[in-house]
Amino acid sequence: MSTQRDKVDQARANMLKTIRTAVRLRHSIAADDELNELLPLAEARFNAAVMKGKLPAPMDIKRALGI
Amino acid sequence: MRWVYELRVLDLDLENRPLAYWYDGATTAEVTAIAAGFIGGRIKCWLLGPNTMAEMLEGFRKMYDAADMVTGHNIRGHDLPIINGALIEIGHRPLGPKLTSDTNKDRFKTKDFSWSQENISQTLGLSEDKSHMSNASWREANRLVPRGLRLTRARAIGDVKQHMALRARMIRLGLLGAPKMWRPR
Numbered sequence: 001m002s003t004q005r006d007k008v009d010q011a012r013a014n015m016l017k018t019i020r021t022a023v024r025l026r027h028s029i030a031a032d033d034e035l036n037e038l039l040p041l042a043e044a045r046f047n048a049a050v051m052k053g054k055l056p057a058p059m060d061i062k063r064a065l066g067i
Numbered sequence: 068m069r070w071v072y073e074l075r076v077l078d079l080d081l082e083n084r085p086l087a088y089w090y091d092g093a094t095t096a097e098v099t100a101i102a103a104g105f106i107g108g109r110i111k112c113w114l115l116g117p118n119t120m121a122e123m124l125e126g127f128r129k130m131y132d133a134a135d136m137v138t139g140h141n142i143r144g145h146d147l148p149i150i151n152g153a154l155i156e157i158g159h160r161p162l163g164p165k166l167t168s169d170t171n172k173d174r175f176k177t178k179d180f181s182w183s184q185e186n187i188s189q190t191l192g193l194s195e196d197k198s199h200m201s202n203a204s205w206r207e208a209n210r211l212v213p214r215g216l217r218l219t220r221a222r223a224i225g226d227v228k229q230h231m232a233l234r235a236r237m238i239r240l241g242l243l244g245a246p247k248m249w250r251p252r
Contacts, residue, residue: 047245055072
C-alpha cells in the first residue's frame with residue numbers, strides 16, 4: 001500500500017465524516033428547535049390537566065409520529 | 068387531551084395557636100384544628116379538645132395518603148410543615164412527599180397587592196365568605212372553650228370551602244402555576 005493511496009483513503013474518510021457530521025448537526029439543530037417549541041406546550045397542557053384533577057393518558061408514540 | 072385517571076385532590080387548612088415564647092417575638096405553634104376535604108366531597112374537621120392531637124393528625128394523614136395532590140393557601144410554607152412538626156413532637160412518623168398546588172406560592176406574581184386568601188377571594192368576586200374572627204374570638208378559640216371550638220370549626224371549614232372556590236377561579240383565570248412536589252426533607 002503506497003503513501004499516496006493512504007492519503008486518498010484518509011481524504012475520502014474525512015470528507016464522508018464531515019458530510020455525516022453536517023447532516024446530523026443540521027437535523028439535531030432542527031430537532032432542538034422543534035422540541036423547544038413543542039415541549040413547553042405539552043408540559044403546560046399536562047400541568048393544566050393535572051390542576052383540574054385529570055391525569056392525561058400516556059402518549060402513544062405511533063400517534064405522535066402520525067403513523 | 069385524553070385522560071385515564073381522575074386525580075384525588077385534597078383541600079386543607081389548619082388553625083394553630085401560639086404555645087411558647089421563642090425568639091424575637093416569635094412563638095412556637097400548636098395545631099388546634101385541621102379541616103380537609105376532597106374536591107367534590109365532604110369536608111372533615113378535627114378539633115383539639117374533642118379530638119386528641121394524635122387523632123387529629125392521624126385522621127388527616129389517612130386523607131393525605133389517599134390524595135394524589137393536596138391544595139391550600141400557603142400549605143408548603145405553613146400548614147404541611149406545622150403538621151409535620153406536630154407529628155414529630157408526638158413521636159409519629161412525618162408526612163411523606165406529595166404533589167401540591169399552593170394558591171399562595173404557585174400564583175401569578177404581583178407587587179404591592181395582598182394575596183391573603185380573604186382578599187384575593189373578595190377581589191375575584193367569590194361569594195364564599197371567610198369566617199372572620201376578631202382577636203377576642205381567637206382568644207376564645209385558642210382556650211378551646213365550647214364557643215371557641217365552634218368558631219374554630221366554622222373558620223377552618225369555611226376556609227376550605229372558600230379555598231376550593233378560589234382555586235377553581237384561579238385556574239380558570241390562568242392565575243395558578245403548575246403543581247409542585249413538596250418534599251419535607
